[in-house]
Amino acid sequence: MLANIYGVPTALQRFEPTHAAALARVKAINPGNYARTRNALDGAVTGLSPYFTHGLLSTRAAAQEVNAKYPLSFDDKLVFELGWREFFQHVWSRAGLGGDAILANMHGTLPWAGAYAKDVPADVREGRTGVAAIDAAVRVLYATGYLHNHARMWLASYLVHVRKVSWRAGADWLYAHLIDGDLPSNHLSWQWVAGTFSSKPYLFNAENVLRFAPARARAAWASPNTVIDQSYEALDTLARTKRDAGAERGMHEAVAEPASYSDVPAGLAASISESNKALAHVFADDSAINLISSLRPQETLELTHPWALSARGSAPAGQRRLGVIHQPAHVQWPWSAARWEFVLQAMAGVVDAVWVGDLRQIRTSLAMGAGIRLSAQACLFPGYREALARVATTRPAPRLLPNPVKPHRSFTSFYQQAQREAGTLAELLVVDTF
Numbered sequence: 001m002l003a004n005i006y007g008v009p010t011a012l013q014r015f016e017p018t019h020a021a022a023l024a025r026v027k028a029i030n031p032g033n034y035a036r037t038r039n040a041l042d043g044a045v046t047g048l049s050p051y052f053t054h055g056l057l058s059t060r061a062a063a064q065e066v067n068a069k070y071p072l073s074f075d076d077k078l079v080f081e082l083g084w085r086e087f088f089q090h091v092w093s094r095a096g097l098g099g100d101a102i103l104a105n106m107h108g109t110l111p112w113a114g115a116y117a118k119d120v121p122a123d124v125r126e127g128r129t130g131v132a133a134i135d136a137a138v139r140v141l142y143a144t145g146y147l148h149n150h151a152r153m154w155l156a157s158y159l160v161h162v163r164k165v166s167w168r169a170g171a172d173w174l175y176a177h178l179i180d181g182d183l184p185s186n187h188l189s190w191q192w193v194a195g196t197f198s199s200k201p202y203l204f205n206a207e208n209v210l211r212f213a214p215a216r217a218r219a220a221w222a223s224p225n226t227v228i229d230q231s232y233e234a235l236d237t238l239a240r241t242k243r244d245a246g247a248e249r250g251m252h253e254a255v256a257e258p259a260s261y262s263d264v265p266a267g268l269a270a271s272i273s274e275s276n277k278a279l280a281h282v283f284a285d286d287s288a289i290n291l292i293s294s295l296r297p298q299e300t301l302e303l304t305h306p307w308a309l310s311a312r313g314s315a316p317a318g319q320r321r322l323g324v325i326h327q328p329a330h331v332q333w334p335w336s337a338a339r340w341e342f343v344l345q346a347m348a349g350v351v352d353a354v355w356v357g358d359l360r361q362i363r364t365s366l367a368m369g370a371g372i373r374l375s376a377q378a379c380l381f382p383g384y385r386e387a388l389a390r391v392a393t394t395r396p397a398p399r400l401l402p403n404p405v406k407p408h409r410s411f412t413s414f415y416q417q418a419q420r421e422a423g424t425l426a427e428l429l430v431v432d433t434f
């Protein structure tokens, strides 16, 4: 239905929460097509971000798989874009306050000297700004939990530079609706658009929208005679000098903003169990307790959190896994129902039991003997970061590119450094980890 209205490819409307689905997407990649078409909203982008974000697949495994069919180099656009993800992760891992420094202005300046609004205006949240490209993007976001990179840039640029909303307010709002919401990729991209993590603000106009809108739905995105239908010079002046330009006259009808949840939505585990009986046992009330009591003394239990949902095949044979949701961490960063469903389904498919609670208390909550060792993939997400480090032995998440100790401020310098350290991409792809 949506495809008929906004021309969004069907592969970017629904994301099946399995490793097999991620692998099928990787196998469909043709790096040449990707490079030629990735800027268009109906181009051959991969739709892999929800899988990378939640660790169903690593950037390294994806590059290895593509490379087996189409030998890749650092010059490939696909590797370059995966590099952007790794750059943002690098900045996060080297930023102050344990990574939380990325949530405030990094460097660079905002173009306007006035105060940016602390809230996203209702007309934007309800997709009734009257700028068709923005209202379409909001509708696609709510319906799919995903937006093409160009649509994310338009939305961010419009909010910050035309509506004078603080990038942080926009970033938090978008994060809450994305299935692939990733703090470094999202918040640093907003800062890149705003000008606080780049040398200049990112601006776009109606002509740019027409050029990259889906071919079969151009009219639905076209935004003639609106505030964005101006030259770049005029938009630059607007960004630097004017207050909120406001919504257009003759606005679109409102669309309801989906709710976001600071905890697993009530009834979700039951409905997943109902629709897939094979997953029901992991959500049973006593599943975590039973798992713990079945462990041998000195056995290591893997804590599988929402950013580390790798397939069982990638783990040591016989490894027992407990899926964990660290409730307190979700209070500040609510997720849409669709994202909770994606995560819980993916988790249920790769663990022996699921446990929801305060990770810092997991040993007492589950009456876990001192002999049981806990391991986990490290994670910088606020709350999980501290709790995992406290209760488990952590190992770094897999990466495609090295993570230099010295912080790099720009993508170019990061990417050049990776090439200096790694040699060729082929050499890099045969290394197991860093």
Ligand SMILES: Cc1cc2nc3c(=O)[nH]c(=O)nc-3n(C[C@H](O)[C@H](O)[C@H](O)COP(=O)(O)OP(=O)(O)OC[C@H]3O[C@@H](n4cnc5c(N)ncnc54)[C@H](O)[C@@H]3O)c2cc1C
Binding pocket: 038, 044, 045, 046, 047, 048, 049, 050, 052, 053, 081, 082, 083, 084, 085, 086, 088, 147, 148, 149, 150, 152, 153, 156, 175, 178, 180, 181, 182, 183, 185, 186, 187, 189, 190, 193
């Ligand atoms: C305002 C804004 C917010 C964003 N928020 C997020 C977010 O929350 N989570 C997220 O994963 N990405 C985010 N991005 C980056 C990018 O838009 C998405 O990674 C990309 O659109 C995901 O679609 P894809 O997997 O089909 O990408 P493809 O084009 O197929 O790219 C393959 C992979 O490369 C990486 N990649 C591609 N482009 C970028 C980019 N510009 N920056 C960083 N990594 C990139 C992603 O891991 C992506 O999955 C944001 C970008 C902007 C401008």
